[in-house]
Amino acid sequence: MEPILKALTLKEQLAEQFRVHRDIICRNDTPFISQARERSFHRFLEMGFPGDHMERWRNTDLKRALSVDYDLDVEAPASKMDVSGILRCNIPHFNTFLVSLYNGWYLSENGAWITRPDGIVIGSMAMAAKQYPHLVEESFDRIEKTSRNGLEALNNALAQDGIFIYVPDNVNAGQTIQLVSMVDYTRNLFLQNRNLLVVGKNSRLTLVHCDDSLNHQPSFTNTITEVFLGEGAVIDHYKLQNINDKSTVINTTLFHQASNSRLSTHGTVLNGGLIRNDIYVDIDGENCMADIFGLYLVDKDQHVDNQVQVNHFQPNSVSNQLFKGIADDRARAVFNGYIHVHRNAQKTIAYQSNKNILLTDKATVNTKPFLEIYADDVKCSHGATVGQLDEEALFYIRSRGISYDNARLLLMYAFAAEVINKITIEPLRLRMDDLVKKRLRGELSICDQCVLNCSAKENTVSFDIDMSKI
Amino acid sequence: MLIINDLNVSIQDKEIISGLNLEVKAGEVHAIMGPNGTGKSTLAWAIAGNDAYTVTGGSITYRGRDLLALSPEERASEGLFLGFQYPVEIPGVSMTNFIRTAINEQRKYRGLSPIAAPEFLAKMDENKKLVGIDSKLTNRSVNEGFSGGEKKKNEIFQMAMLEPTLAILDETDSGLDIDALKVVANGVNRMRSKENAIIVITHYQRLLEYIVPDFVHVLYKGRIVKSGGKELALELEEKGYAWLKN
Ligand SMILES: Nc1ncnc2c1ncn2[C@@H]1O[C@H](COP(=O)(O)OP(=O)(O)OP(=O)(O)O)[C@@H](O)[C@H]1O
Ligand SMILES: [Mg+2]
Numbered sequence: 022m023e024p025i026l027k028a029l030t031l032k033e034q035l036a037e038q039f040r041v042h043r044d045i046i047c048r049n050d051t052p053f054i055s056q057a058r059e060r061s062f063h064r065f066l067e068m069g070f071p072g073d074h075m076e077r078w079r080n081t082d083l084k085r086a087l088s089v090d091y092d093l094d095v096e097a098p099a100s101k102m103d104v105s106g107i108l109r110c111n112i113p114h115f116n117t118f119l120v121s122l123y124n125g126w127y128l129s130e131n132g133a134w135i136t137r138p139d140g141i142v143i144g145s146m147a148m149a150a151k152q153y154p155h156l157v158e159e160s161f162d163r164i165e166k167t168s169r170n171g172l173e174a175l176n177n178a179l180a181q182d183g184i185f186i187y188v189p190d191n192v193n194a195g196q197t198i199q200l201v202s203m204v205d206y207t208r209n210l211f212l213q214n215r216n217l218l219v220v221g222k223n224s225r226l227t228l229v230h231c232d233d234s235l236n237h238q239p240s241f242t243n244t245i246t247e248v249f250l251g252e253g254a255v256i257d258h259y260k261l262q263n264i265n266d267k268s269t270v271i272n273t274t275l276f277h278q279a280s281n282s283r284l285s286t287h288g289t290v291l292n293g294g295l296i297r298n299d300i301y302v303d304i305d306g307e308n309c310m311a312d313i314f315g316l317y318l319v320d321k322d323q324h325v326d327n328q329v330q331v332n333h334f335q336p337n338s339v340s341n342q343l344f345k346g347i348a349d350d351r352a353r354a355v356f357n358g359y360i361h362v363h364r365n366a367q368k369t370i371a372y373q374s375n376k377n378i379l380l381t382d383k384a385t386v387n388t389k390p391f392l393e394i395y396a397d398d399v400k401c402s403h404g405a406t407v408g409q410l411d412e413e414a415l416f417y418i419r420s421r422g423i424s425y426d427n428a429r430l431l432l433m434y435a436f437a438a439e440v441i442n443k444i445t446i447e448p449l450r451l452r453m454d455d456l457v458k459k460r461l462r463g464e465l466s467i468c469d470q471c472v473l474n475c476s477a478k479e480n481t482v483s484f485d486i487d488m489s490k491i
Numbered sequence: 492m493l494i495i496n497d498l499n500v501s502i503q504d505k506e507i508i509s510g511l512n513l514e515v516k517a518g519e520v521h522a523i524m525g526p527n528g529t530g531k532s533t534l535a536w537a538i539a540g541n542d543a544y545t546v547t548g549g550s551i552t553y554r555g556r557d558l559l560a561l562s563p564e565e566r567a568s569e570g571l572f573l574g575f576q577y578p579v580e581i582p583g584v585s586m587t588n589f590i591r592t593a594i595n596e597q598r599k600y601r602g603l604s605p606i607a608a609p610e611f612l613a614k615m616d617e618n619k620k621l622v623g624i625d626s627k628l629t630n631r632s633v634n635e636g637f638s639g640g641e642k643k644k645n646e647i648f649q650m651a652m653l654e655p656t657l658a659i660l661d662e663t664d665s666g667l668d669i670d671a672l673k674v675v676a677n678g679v680n681r682m683r684s685k686e687n688a689i690i691v692i693t694h695y696q697r698l699l700e701y702i703v704p705d706f707v708h709v710l711y712k713g714r715i716v717k718s719g720g721k722e723l724a725l726e727l728e729e730k731g732y733a734w735l736k737n
Contacts, residue, residue: 414580416541417579418581418584419540419562419563420539420541420563420564420566420567420575421567421596421649422564422568422593422594422596422597423564423592423593424564425562425564431589432581432584434583435581435583
């Protein structure tokens, strides 16, 4: 019973904080947004935190994460922080436009707002509320109305910052934008981020987004990211999560696709106490493509939950979900893949596949497809597997002289590679390859910043066994 | 080279090999024949070190060492090779990487540095030609989508790459067309030398026309019930196994 009481306490604490800090929280708002916050906060109080009374939260228990005493950080850091030391991209041949959310606050060497020569706007959500009020207001309005759980409502009430990207029509953002959300707080931080990405007609954007911890302090991050793909837009979205074992990330991403747009979103969970990704893809146009890929590697008492919902509202689009994971020790993995084909969405093609390897008998996987199909001329498939490492294959490999440990590694890596190989940016793929190998060997620390590196001396991993192609 | 003494092997508490004796000397080729389900593969697994097959008694000595004390990978690095009756598919692991990793792991065991890329590639090319497989196969994942015959050729290819001292080939000839059979035999014969030994497990006398054995053994109900020269294979071809059962 105790954790529930604690959870209530956290809710009460938040109510208190909201009351006390309302003016600060609403500082950058338009009146519309302030009112939306108010209503969303009440919605949160009504709904509370999600729990097992909700179908989609049956396998993910937040009690432990909510029993921690957290602080809100409502005031942006006063002094201008020098991020250059923290933010140094070390992927060779990979030039990114780097921005950061440092304890939830937008931080960039280019200042809080920049309009590039190609017309692309990159800045903080706090600034966006001033520069593009209608876009931000619409976002708060949408989330207020569609909040599916208390955390989404809470985000709408409390989120003060995040990244805002606006790509006008017919612009190819050649350079990859890299967003690093890092938590580096002396106390236990409870933070809400809100990101908004709008990519215009026939435009193109590549975004790499990393969630990182810079210390071992518990934290709770509740993020909502909305992504709009205009007609014919192309987005390559990569997410990499490497947070400490005591931290929680609830990451809700909502993709909206207009006709002829192509989305690829690729997530890798390398480490984390509790990571929950809610990925919604609304295909609201014809001839769209949506690739939703995920890889998760969990061990110890870690918990990862990927919830994907693809809504086909219009005909002639293709969606493809591929999620693979390896769970070691007592770790738990959850995957629920929803495919919803609406009545109008004829000629939809929707695939889904989830494959899991359990390395111990204490590790668990819950995987379940949910298909709701109301159109009659569609092609949908789904498949889920949960297994161990193939003993026969292990013996075969060992019989050629490869050690037991390396044989296991080879099989795990081969399993993961199917997802890693979907990364189309070569230097990023090689880097991810390294990180996954490191992770599988148990050598990854949270200091291996996703694709950055705080400790500066990063070397590529040399395997005992060389898995590179020749 | 290999001395098997009074060997007992069980699978899930069922004894499959009972008191088997066999000695293989360097330079020799032995053929093991026998009806289905008599324990030929079980013997091969036990020698290679598959721990699903429990050795409950007896000993296996290989080049003066207690083979049973070694892990499968150590046995391989000591020069033992098993050509599988049913080669395993390993999706996601490319043939080239697999073989190079195996070679380098064995070299590490022997205190050698990793094989140089040009040397490795030259060896690959040579052996691909030898067993008649092309880069289309070696660029694929190990055995994935290989035909039955291609899998068997791939076993010989791996053997040629790993250059073992003792090779046990478990029905490598099954399912091969006549040309492939010659290719396999050619691969095996190339490995023959004064230092090496080969054990071929087969059902067909035909293979033994190409790989002429020094000894033929009949395995029946977990033990060797008859041994002889290559003419024993002809006799078995003619009479079957019934006459040996008593
Ligand atoms: N993993 C296993 N579990 C249970 N029984 C097994 C297993 N492996 C082999 N056996 C049994 O052991 C016996 C010997 O099998 P083995 O494969 O050694 O025969 P074999 O002589 O190689 O036959 P074949 O000529 O058909 O290849 C058979 O009765 C078989 O069913
Ligand atoms: Mg057999």
